[in-house]
Amino acid sequence: MDTTNIRYIIFDTFGTVLDWxxxxxxxxxxxxxxxxxxxxxxxxxxxxxxxxxxxxxxxxxxxxxxxxxxxxxxxxxxxxxxxxxxxxxxxxxxxxxxxxxxxxLSPWPDVLEGLHRLKTKYAIGPFSNGDFNLMVDIKKAADLPWDFITTADLFQKFKPDPEVYVDEIKLLGAKPEEVVMVAAHPFDLDGAKLAGCTTIYVPRPKEYGEGTDYKEPAGKEKIDYTAEDFTALAELLNA
Amino acid sequence: MDTTNIRYIIFDTFGTVLDWxxxxxxxxxxxxxxxxxxxxxxxxxxxxxxxxxxxxxxxxxxxxxxxxxxxxxxxxxxxxxxxxxxxxxxxxxxxxxxxxxxxxLSPWPDVLEGLHRLKTKYAIGPFSNGDFNLMVDIKKAADLPWDFITTADLFQKFKPDPEVYVDEIKLLGAKPEEVVMVAAHPFDLDGAKLAGCTTIYVPRPKEYGEGTDYKEPAGKEKIDYTAEDFTALAELLNA
Missing domain, CATH: 1.10.150.240 (Putative phosphatase; domain 2)
Structure with missing residues (x-):
């Protein structure tokens, strides 16, 4: 994909980064x-x-x-x-x-390698419904290499409220086309897509446990890209 | 000093961390x-x-x-x-x-070593009047090992407004006694002191340039500790 204008990669966390x-x-x-x-x-x-x-x-x-x-x-x-x-x-x-x-919570096994690669080219951070202090605790415990932490309590709104995606882009001082959002849940990418970001879906078929037959419901908006895991994500983003 | 209850170290940045x-x-x-x-x-x-x-x-x-x-x-x-x-x-x-x-902006020469040491024991981050996206840019450019970034635009207030120190502690999900604030400006530590944090003054006599005869005005509140630079700060905080 063309990554020329991309500056920020933001991540849903529960399920996407973390194996809750x-x-x-x-x-x-x-x-x-x-x-x-x-x-x-x-x-x-x-x-x-x-x-x-x-x-x-x-x-x-x-x-x-x-x-x-x-x-x-x-x-x-x-x-x-x-x-x-x-x-x-x-x-x-x-x-x-x-x-x-x-x-x-612990991250999925592919997360640390992928994030370390992405960090060399982009500013990376969670954009989570979890609280700010919760994300700080997780970052310290799992040694996640975030450049910043952004969470719903900064805005006192929860995803997928469409407004919170706009607030997030504004806080990052970015144009929407400079921001990529990554999530394992298409409904969560919908808001980012509507706000003008590039969206990448990382399926986590084991999110609800080994051997469960969980199928993620489709989103309403079209996803831009899919990556199998965070290593494939780094590859896709040329990092 | 007794560091038993301390979880967060937050930093003024312009002048304290960065040699503007x-x-x-x-x-x-x-x-x-x-x-x-x-x-x-x-x-x-x-x-x-x-x-x-x-x-x-x-x-x-x-x-x-x-x-x-x-x-x-x-x-x-x-x-x-x-x-x-x-x-x-x-x-x-x-x-x-x-x-x-x-x-x-570039950090003072003692900053990186000090922060890397502090990070092993505490969650560390700027608490700056600079904008969030500005602090992200500086972090990336200077490779500052922050665990999180907090800035005045999160609260739409500027230090030394006493309220913003209270907002900051609340965002960190912390008790005031769990937070240490570090600054080169006593007036900036006043608000943290009033909010119940421990305060550490790191003088930066060259903040206004080599050879200038700059003297930092005293704050109104009593500072808890003084550290010569960020290496001494890590020492003081047993990191």
Whole structure:
């Protein structure tokens, strides 16, 4: 692709950069062992993501609810289901640590190499619905080579609210054609496309766990490019 | 010092991290040569900083003027004095590049080593009145190892407006006692001190140029610590 005018590459993170499902299941299995529990962490993780995080950020993005930080959304989901999920047996420390597991998610195996290559040519950063401090924690824990961090709480709006993509480009002091957005979710690329950015889809078929038959729903707008993983992404962007 | 609770180190940048005077004078000398000019770039740089940038950000911080981005302030200063300063002879490209010289400032010689050490223990980032995209450009050009970038345009307020320090701590999701602010200007540390942060003063006696007899005015609040440079700062913070 022609990369002449491109200056910024921005990334959706949960699912695209970070393997949230595997990170939660690994942590959960440790808790199962410690407390002799039998919690199905794969199902819990998917519920937390879809019925908790996704539902709340979508409601806020579509004006059905007032804005609250992502951390509040993550905690309220568990809080409302504490007994039903069998989490009431956890110590206060373990329960609090679980609520904040989103601050310690691991990246997919191809991410670090791809980002290090992209960083040599472009300014790279997350553009996430996760909170700013959450993204700082993840960056430190996983040593992600971001040049900057941008998050929904900077604008107090959530993707896919179309306005937040415009706010993001403005904050970067960029023309839309200087910005590429990368995501594993076509609905998330729609807003970037409407705002005039180039969009690259990186499918993550294992986002909902090994062996799940998850199929990402199509977006409404046409995606510009697809890359298999972050190594292919660096290749595509001549980095 | 006791660093047990410290998580974030935030930095004033112009003067503290970046040697703006030397960067502007070096660039200006090249222009003098190219156009056979006799401009005193040391004086121009100080005027640009004090009568331009400082005056405008202070006016905005004290509610005397509506907020505008730092880039607007930098450009308007030269624009209003173009002929008086003798800059009308520059080509459009050279003039535009000069207006944006703040995007390419060099750090003081001790900065990179100090920041790399600090980064191993803390999350580090600028907290600057410069714009977000300006700080991204500087980070890329000088390879500064920031974990995050925070700037006045995130909050549409300028330091030393006391509110912006509170906004900053909130964005970091931190308790004030978890944040250390570093600056070469005591007035800038005042706001951080009032907001409950630990404050460290790093004097930069050559900020206004080699051989100038510049003395930094004292702040109103008591500074917690002083470090001679960023190596001493890393030492002080046990990094």
């Amino acid at each position: 499902h595997h990170s939660i299941v690994s942590h959960g299995k440790e808790l199962n062992k410690k407390y002799s529990l039998n919690i199905d962490w794969g199902t819990l993780a998917i519920g937390w993501r879809n019925d908790g995080y996704f539902k709340a950020t979508f409601d806020i993005a579509h004006g059905k609810r007032e804005w609250v930080p992502a951390d509040t959304i993550f905690t309220e989901y568990l809080e409302e289901r504490k007994e039903k999920l069998g989490l009431q047996v956890l110590s206060e420390t373990d329960y609090k640590q679980l609520c904040r597991i989103w601050h310690r | 005077h030397h960067s502007i004078v070096s660039h200006g000398k090249e222009l003098n040569k190219k156009y056979s000019l006799n401009i005193d770039w040391g004086t121009l740089a100080i005027g640009w900083r004090n009568d331009g940038y400082f005056k405008a950000t202070f006016d905005i911080a004290h509610g005397k003027r509506e907020w505008v981005p730092a880039d607007t302030i930098f450009t308007e200063y030269l624009e209003e004095r173009k002929e008086k300063l003798g800059l009308q002879v520059l080509s459009e490209t050279d003039y535009k590049q000069l207006c944006r010289i703040w995007h390419r």
